[in-house]
Amino acid sequence: xxRQTLQTLVVVVLVAFTNLAGCLGDSLDEIIPERKGIPGxxxxxxxxxxxxxxxxxxxxxxxxxxxxxxxxxxxIERLTSVCDKPDGISVEFQExxxxxxxxxxxxxxxxxxxxxxxxxxxxxSTLRWQLIFPAGTYTDASVLGVAVDASTIALFGDSIEQAxxxxxxxxxxxxxxxxxxxxxxxxLGLVNLVYESPVDHEDDEHPGHSNNDQSVMYWAVExxxxxxxxxxxxxxxxxxDDLNDLAGLADGSIPIRDQLWS
Ligand SMILES: [Zn+2]
Numbered sequence: 001x002x003r004q005t006l007q008t009l010v011v012v013v014l015v016a017f018t019n020l021a022g023c024l025g026d027s028l029d030e031i032i033p034e035r036k037g038i039p040g041x042x043x044x045x046x047x048x049x050x051x052x053x054x055x056x057x058x059x060x061x062x063x064x065x066x067x068x069x070x071x072x073x074x075x076i077e078r079l080t081s082v083c084d085k086p087d088g089i090s091v092e093f094q095e096x097x098x099x100x101x102x103x104x105x106x107x108x109x110x111x112x113x114x115x116x117x118x119x120x121x122x123x124x125s126t127l128r129w130q131l132i133f134p135a136g137t138y139t140d141a142s143v144l145g146v147a148v149d150a151s152t153i154a155l156f157g158d159s160i161e162q163a164x165x166x167x168x169x170x171x172x173x174x175x176x177x178x179x180x181x182x183x184x185x186x187x188l189g190l191v192n193l194v195y196e197s198p199v200d201h202e203d204d205e206h207p208g209h210s211n212n213d214q215s216v217m218y219w220a221v222e223x224x225x226x227x228x229x230x231x232x233x234x235x236x237x238x239x240x241d242d243l244n245d246l247a248g249l250a251d252g253s254i255p256i257r258d259q260l261w262s
Contacts, residue, residue, distance in 0.1 A: 037150030037260040040189030046083040047250040052127040054087035061133035065157045109154040121151035142224040147186035165227040201241040215239035
């Protein structure tokens with residue numbers, strides 16, 4: 001008899017806790033903003049399909065700043081080659097007006113981008129990364145693109161135009177293609193952002209970047225004077241060291257840190 005009462009009590013308490021958890025969950029979401037993380041904070045969420053089986057690349061651009069089809073197609077190709085997304089990777093375009101006055105800081109990018117996000121970076125089984133293409137330039141106008149948190153990137157079209165080389169070599173299209181893949185490479189944790197590579201390919205003077213000018217993660221790829229540092233065609237692919245890092249992270253042989261989700 002006493003035992004039965006106890007069981008009833010346990011059930012009642014469990015129900016109460018479940019309700020409480022639901023309420024708390026909702027209210028906490030409203031009070032505490034979603035953690036934004038650092039670039040690389042959603043690397044495993046992309047590389048593996050344990051929790052996220054599909055992915056959306058959200059592209060928010062101001063009028064006149066829509067990225068070229070070649071850039072988004074190349075990006076999807078690169079992501080598909082390294083991320084396990086059995087239910088597919090798709091692109092969602094949205095024309096927006098960010099209403100930014102003056103140059104952009106990293107904090108401006110975070111704030112304005114999050115105002116426009118069409119969904120949470122982690123919603124059910126879908127991972128969402130966002131690329132914004134605003135009018136205007138970064139505070140340092142030689143910066144072509146920035147990765148500001150685990151799911152957010154900005155690319156500065158006016159500066160990308162400026163980076164076109166003499167006689168269109170590299171062309172603004174080449175530059176845009178490379179910078180898009182480069183910044184997404186940072187969201188993939190490259191180079192050494194959320195792990196320690198077993199191979200020494202991080203540039204000593206440019207943390208988070210490759211020392212190989214054949215890698216899209218080469219440090220000069222996000223600067224307007226890239227043509228002064230890269231001879232021949234611009235890299236737009238991950239090199240073997242980058243790919244080996246990603247493979248090691250995916251199979252767990254390289255430890256990873258700072259994940260928003262694990
Ligand atoms: Zn970079």
